[in-house]
Structures are given as C-alpha cells and as structure tokens.
Amino acid sequence: MKSFLDLRSVFLFLFALLVCAMSFFFSTTQVVFASQVKVDSPSKTTIVEHLRLRVPKKDREAWLLAEKRSWEPWLENQDGFLGRQLLWDKDNEEATLLISWSSKKLWKSIPKEEIDQVQELFEKLAREATGKNTGNPFPIKYEGALSPQ
Numbered sequence: 001m002k003s004f005l006d007l008r009s010v011f012l013f014l015f016a017l018l019v020c021a022m023s024f025f026f027s028t029t030q031v032v033f034a035s036q037v038k039v040d041s042p043s044k045t046t047i048v049e050h051l052r053l054r055v056p057k058k059d060r061e062a063w064l065l066a067e068k069r070s071w072e073p074w075l076e077n078q079d080g081f082l083g084r085q086l087l088w089d090k091d092n093e094e095a096t097l098l099i100s101w102s103s104k105k106l107w108k109s110i111p112k113e114e115i116d117q118v119q120e121l122f123e124k125l126a127r128e129a130t131g132k133n134t135g136n137p138f139p140i141k142y143e144g145a146l147s148p149q
Contacts, residue, residue, distance in 0.1 A: 046082070047107060049099040052142040056093050062129030063095060063138050070122035075099065080106025094141065104145070 055063045067086060075081050082100035089096070101107040126137045 043102070045103040045105075046148050047101050047104045048146040048148060049097070049101065049107060050142070050144045050146050051095075051097040051099070051140060053095040053097070053138045054093065054141055055088060055095040055138050057090060059130050059137060060088060062126060065129050066122050066125040066138075069125050070118055074118045078106075078110060095138070098146070 053063070064086070075084060080102040082102055084097060084099040087096040087098070088094070123136045127133065127135075130137045
C-alpha cells in the first residue's frame with residue numbers, strides 16, 4: 001500500500017511538471033518597444049528631458065505621426081541626443097516623453113528659435129492629423145529633467 005502511495009505521488013509530481021513545461025512552451029508573450037534609448041550606462045552628465053502632454057485616445061495615432069515627422073528627425077541630428085522613449089497612459093490619456101541627452105550643457109545650448117520652429121511644425125502636423133484649426137492639439141502639461149542614477 002505504501003509503495004502505491006509513493007508511486008502516486010511521483011506520478012502527480014511528474015504530471016504537474018509536464019503541465020508547467022507545456023504552459024511555458026505554448027504561452028505567448030508580447031513585447032513592444034516604443035523606442036530604443038541608446039543609454040547603456042549613463043555618465044554623471046547624462047540628463048533626461050521629461051515632458052508630459054495631453055493626448056486623447058482618439059488622437060493617439062495623430063500624435064505619434066506628428067512626433068515622427070517633426071521631432072524625431074530633428075532630434076536625431078542634434079549634438080548630445082542619445083535617444084527617446086514615447087510612452088502613453090491610456091487611462092489618463094497622457095503621453096510621457098523621456099529624451100536622453102549626453103549633457104545638460106548640450107541640451108540647453110540648442111537655440112530657442114530652432115526649438116520653436118520644430119514645435120511649430122509639430123503643431124501644424126498635429127492640427128492636420130486631428131482636424132483642428134488652431135492651437136496645439138497636444139498641450140504640454142509638464143516640463144522637467146531627470147538624472148539617471
């Protein structure tokens with residue numbers, strides 16, 4: 001009788017192990033990368049520009065398109081630009097942009113007029129994509145900076 005119980009315990013253990021292995025091999029996980037940030041190990045001078053924008057659910061694709069056609073190509077040509085992440089909170093309908101720079105000095109040395117030109121292009125593209133006639137369809141709610149630790 002005792003050997004029957006031992007055999008049953010071994011069988012149940014092997015069955016549980018088989019179920020776990022099958023779950024592992026047949027499960028699917030979806031990983032989505034919005035953007036690659038090139039910062040592997042930040043230096044002491046690395047800084048992250050932190051922006052939050054109001055982005056309604058219905059206009060999310062318009063925001064992404066305007067970002068891709070205005071800020072993305074411009075940023076890629078800036079000295080000190082390391083990469084950026086575009087994040088979106090569907091519950092609060094808010095975008096978070098994390099833009100990594102090699103130093104605050106390089107980031108802040110960009111002329112305001114140049115930034116204003118790119119912002120103007122972004123707003124124009126955003127209005128066209130959302131059907132709005134005036135203003136910025138995605139107003140900035142917060143501007144700040146973060147230091148990687």
